[in-house]
Amino acid sequence: MDAISDEAGAKRARGLDRAFEILDFLRQKRQALKPNEIAAQIGAPRSSVYELVNLLLRNGILEFSGGEGRVYLGRKLYFLGAAYENHFDFTRECEAALDWLADETRETAQFCMLDGNKYTVVRMREGARPFRISTDIGQSVPIPWTASGRLLVAHMSDEEILAFIPPQDFRLPDGKWLDSAQFLAEVRRADADGFFTFNSIVDSFTHCFAVPVMGEEGHAAATLCLVAPRADGLANRERYLDCLKAAAARLGQAPTGAKRVLA
Amino acid sequence: MDAISDEAGAKRARGLDRAFEILDFLRQKRQALKPNEIAAQIGAPRSSVYELVNLLLRNGILEFSGGEGRVYLGRKLYFLGAAYENHFDFTRECEAALDWLADETRETAQFCMLDGNKYTVVRMREGARPFRISTDIGQSVPIPWTASGRLLVAHMSDEEILAFIPPQDFRLPDGKWLDSAQFLAEVRRADADGFFTFNSIVDSFTHCFAVPVMGEEGHAAATLCLVAPRADGLANRERYLDCLKAAAARLGQAPTGAKRVLA
DNA sequence: CGTCTTTGTCCAATATAATGTACATATGAT
DNA sequence: ATCATATGTACATTATATTGGACAAAGACG
Numbered sequence A, B: 001m002d003a004i005s006d007e008a009g010a011k012r013a014r015g016l017d018r019a020f021e022i023l024d025f026l027r028q029k030r031q032a033l034k035p036n037e038i039a040a041q042i043g044a045p046r047s048s049v050y051e052l053v054n055l056l057l058r059n060g061i062l063e064f065s066g067g068e069g070r071v072y073l074g075r076k077l078y079f080l081g082a083a084y085e086n087h088f089d090f091t092r093e094c095e096a097a098l099d100w101l102a103d104e105t106r107e108t109a110q111f112c113m114l115d116g117n118k119y120t121v122v123r124m125r126e127g128a129r130p131f132r133i134s135t136d137i138g139q140s141v142p143i144p145w146t147a148s149g150r151l152l153v154a155h156m157s158d159e160e161i162l163a164f165i166p167p168q169d170f171r172l173p174d175g176k177w178l179d180s181a182q183f184l185a186e187v188r189r190a191d192a193d194g195f196f197t198f199n200s201i202v203d204s205f206t207h208c209f210a211v212p213v214m215g216e217e218g219h220a221a222a223t224l225c226l227v228a229p230r231a232d233g234l235a236n237r238e239r240y241l242d243c244l245k246a247a248a249a250r251l252g253q254a255p256t257g258a259k260r261v262l263a
Numbered sequence C: 001c002g003t004c005t006t007t008g009t010c011c012a013a014t015a016t017a018a019t020g021t022a023c024a025t026a027t028g029a030t
Numbered sequence D: 001a002t003c004a005t006a007t008g009t010a011c012a013t014t015a016t017a018t019t020g021g022a023c024a025a026a027g028a029c030g
Helices: A015-029 A035-042 A046-058 A075-088 A091-105 A147-152 A158-164 A180-193 A230-235 A237-251 B015-029 B035-042 B046-058 B075-088 B091-105 B147-152 B158-164 B180-193 B230-235 B237-251
Strands: A062-064 A071-073 A108-115 A118-125 A140-142 A196-199 A206-214 A220-229 B062-064 B071-073 B108-115 B118-125 B140-142 B196-199 B206-214 B220-229
Touching: A015 A035, A015 A046, A015 A062, A015 A071, A015 B015, A015 B046, A015 B075, A035 A046, A046 A062, A046 A071, A046 B015, A071 B075, A075 B015, A075 B071, A075 B075, A075 B108, A091 A108, A091 A118, A091 A220, A091 A237, A108 A147, A108 B075, A118 A147, A147 A180, A147 A196, A147 A206, A147 A220, A158 A180, A180 A196, A206 A230, A206 A237, A220 A230, A220 A237, A230 A237, B015 B035, B015 B046, B015 B062, B015 B071, B035 B046, B046 B062, B046 B071, B091 B108, B091 B118, B091 B220, B091 B237, B108 B147, B118 B147, B147 B180, B147 B196, B147 B206, B147 B220, B158 B180, B180 B196, B206 B230, B206 B237, B220 B230, B220 B237, B230 B237
Parallel strands: none
Antiparallel strands: A062 A071, A108 A118, A108 A220, A118 A140, A196 A206, A206 A220, B062 B071, B108 B118, B108 B220, B118 B140, B196 B206, B206 B220
16 A cells, blocks of 8 residues: 555565554545455455454454444543643644634644645635535545645755655646656755745635745654635735745744643 | 453563554653663563664664653653544544533533553643642542543443453542442442432542533443532532533534433 | 254364574773 | 764565454344
8 A cells, every 4th residue: 555665576574564544544435344344445464464353453552333243443542642732732833823813814724744745634624615625534645746746855855855745646636746856856945935825726716825834853743734715815915925934933842852741 | 461362371462462562561661761660660671671762763663762762651652642633533522512511610620531551631720729620631540549430331231341440449548348239220320310429439539420411332431520529510410410411412422322321 | 864054173284483693883881 | 094983775684463263142133
């Protein structure tokens, strides 16, 4: 499934990799599945999947859900995820930033990150527009399809970027292929400018704005984005960018392990 | 680590179990650790831990954090946890219920679940009291120490319960041992009553109220709790219980007929 | 009634993952 | 300098985890 992992030769897969492949698959499907279905759809031996599923069930990583022996992601994952969220503590400030952005611009505001070699929307505020413009939260989207994508890979070299992004992800939703050289050029420009904007590739009526949120490694750990109707986006371009930059500046470069003890 | 799994004989541990042991350990420690430290503290071979950590890093399950090669839970776990939360979608209603409870009673309100064979507070609203009564969110607490614990294991047989709860968890914070027979009797009473209340075992000045939130399997999937000063709790006992039951009824699964929370 | 598909369990074979050990480097104490 | 500790890497060994395939029960369908 992942372009990173298995190739051609029918090698044995490591249990851990298979396990996380199962978890990712369930997340992508967003529904409980029978072990059999999982095995068939990810192309793994049934016996292996059954064994792994049982193991994960015992650990609380998976849970029975939906009856008929179907399984889905388990409570333990929720706890682990909550611990992550708590540790890096971007959530609260993130929500505040999105609220402020949505309030200030009336457009859809998003907080986005990389999930492996895909782009994903982590949090979102719907704008006050009469029509909804939204990618679903948690869905994996090819990096080249998004404005944020340019910023999220900007710390890599050209070679690293091309090795990182699956080649098929340069195929746009309309079937056309995005030239990788053009993409790389846009990455470099975005990095130099500190933002990236374009008419959305995914639809034909929105303009997207993205600015980086700097993490502790000194590069973009996430992005803040606005998705606006095209005319509107072009008309308010400077103001929107200023809003985004202000919000990102407040969010970024948080003190590393900052633990706040509340009184 | 888990009382369930390995004991005695120095057997080889399975990679997956070790991996999740590492994840749980990091969650418990709530800080980034070096692989070396992890290995030493969980009593695992260093070479194994190094291999697993690298594997988990490649999968985004762990991340470098805090420098010096330290690692902590990774973003992928956040995504998986978010998918779980989204699927079972208890969060939004849960927050509303806690808000309502805190508003109605002015006491600390908690939403609690089992994490493996421990009790844990998943969400909480601080009460309006001048002093704080709080278990930290996400901390694992022995089941017998809590009022909720009685309800969360009530669907098991006596034997299952005793096999499920680690024996040392019957040792209370003050060093005394809780008689398991007494605990089982309390479990049965709580199940019959549809609630459990007692003077906290953990401290000496609070009274705890717990009611079950019924899940799709027909037993308590979680609990709603109030933690009140003793005098206050006793004075408002009936009203607090009514509030809790009302909130839990709205939260829980519509009873399918088998088991029923008595009003 | 057969026949096919779906689902789950069981088991032997072997590729390999977990481990112990040795090695390399840095840091700090004496 | 010398010793001790902490940290990370490399590799051979062997216990075992992964896998394919056999087996069986339970529909679905004609």
